[in-house]
Amino acid sequence: MSNISDSITPSGYIMGTGVLQAQINNPNDYLGSKINEDYMDYVHPHWRQYQAPEAYQHFLLGLVYAVILVVGMLGNLLVIITFFTSKGLQTPSNAFVANLAVFDALMMSKLPVFVMNSVVEGQLFGKIGCDIYGLIGSYSGMGAAITNAAIAFDRYRTIAFPLDGRLRMKAAIGIIIFTWIWATPFSILPFFEIWSRYTPEGYLTTCSFDYMTEGKSTQLFTMTIFSWAYVVPLLMITLFYTKILSHVRDHEKMLKEQAKRMNVKSLSQGDDKSAEIRIAKVAISIVFLYICGWTPYAMVALIGCFGERSLMTPTFSMFPAIACKTVACIDPWIYAINHPRFRAEIQKKVPWLCIFGQESKSSDNKSTVSDVTDVKSETA
Numbered sequence: 001m002s003n004i005s006d007s008i009t010p011s012g013y014i015m016g017t018g019v020l021q022a023q024i025n026n027p028n029d030y031l032g033s034k035i036n037e038d039y040m041d042y043v044h045p046h047w048r049q050y051q052a053p054e055a056y057q058h059f060l061l062g063l064v065y066a067v068i069l070v071v072g073m074l075g076n077l078l079v080i081i082t083f084f085t086s087k088g089l090q091t092p093s094n095a096f097v098a099n100l101a102v103f104d105a106l107m108m109s110k111l112p113v114f115v116m117n118s119v120v121e122g123q124l125f126g127k128i129g130c131d132i133y134g135l136i137g138s139y140s141g142m143g144a145a146i147t148n149a150a151i152a153f154d155r156y157r158t159i160a161f162p163l164d165g166r167l168r169m170k171a172a173i174g175i176i177i178f179t180w181i182w183a184t185p186f187s188i189l190p191f192f193e194i195w196s197r198y199t200p201e202g203y204l205t206t207c208s209f210d211y212m213t214e215g216k217s218t219q220l221f222t223m224t225i226f227s228w229a230y231v232v233p234l235l236m237i238t239l240f241y242t243k244i245l246s247h248v249r250d251h252e253k254m255l256k257e258q259a260k261r262m263n264v265k266s267l268s269q270g271d272d273k274s275a276e277i278r279i280a281k282v283a284i285s286i287v288f289l290y291i292c293g294w295t296p297y298a299m300v301a302l303i304g305c306f307g308e309r310s311l312m313t314p315t316f317s318m319f320p321a322i323a324c325k326t327v328a329c330i331d332p333w334i335y336a337i338n339h340p341r342f343r344a345e346i347q348k349k350v351p352w353l354c355i356f357g358q359e360s361k362s363s364d365n366k367s368t369v370s371d372v373t374d375v376k377s378e379t380a
Helices: 002-007 010-017 037-042 055-085 092-109 111-120 126-160 169-183 185-191 216-261 270-306 314-338 340-349 361-379
Strands: 198-201 206-209
Touching (some): 037 126, 055 092, 055 111, 092 111, 111 126, 126 216, 185 216, 206 216, 206 314, 216 270
């Protein structure tokens, strides 16, 4: 602990580079001037070479996060409540979606702390606040990543093996427990400073694992968590959706050949198959958002650890944080709007939420038939 602190003390950094020398006479102008002195060892000197952001910049970021909080929490809570209060929706496939909504809601839950940090232009709750903020972000980010992989796996089994490939609820619950176990090691280790730690970044109003401190330990941790939280889930997601697309392509080819032999124009693949493919498309959209949301953050961590740090201004480093939180905000709305059964149930529960529109009678009938089919398949 002392070695880490000594390596990032302001004096050593200033005397070594002279970057901050011009700011010594006016300390209120530099970033971190409103951080408690006993916590300054956790603020990497890279951030403290920059001028403090203007008050309006903190205000705008706080306002953006407040909007994301309201919209995201509402959407995720609607998905969670709808799943647990609607028996027709309590299938293994939807359990994964509900689990993703839980992780996304967890991401939303830390945003009030950011808004308060923006008001005081620093860490309102000091070290413990930063540690809890980082812990929640780590759990929600890694949990959402591996849950997206679980959704891809479930979609693959359901579409490729519709008769005997559907997961049972017990298996789905086991996988959901696994997603929480998956997110635990590299969330807990920095929290207790066993390996790495949580530190302020950007405007020093957010916290993440330490990817700035020089040394092989930081580099090893950054590469490990990059692989664990980003590369492995992404490879799993790519594998399963590639298999889905290959299966659908082969299935369509088989239908065309069979139709040609039967001398008919086409063979319908049925409402159930179409519905499963439509749901897979929604899942792919969520995964695409996940990639857009977390790739910038992964790149920032790699640049901070291995790259050209001059690119990492405080303002630049705040945008990836906004991106990943925006994705957690948008996920439930995309799923709820594109999934006819979720949309119908949410419309019943909150009819004033007119963005969903009115379901047509035929859509309702299809939704009911699909509900009955899914319930039968789960209880068989």
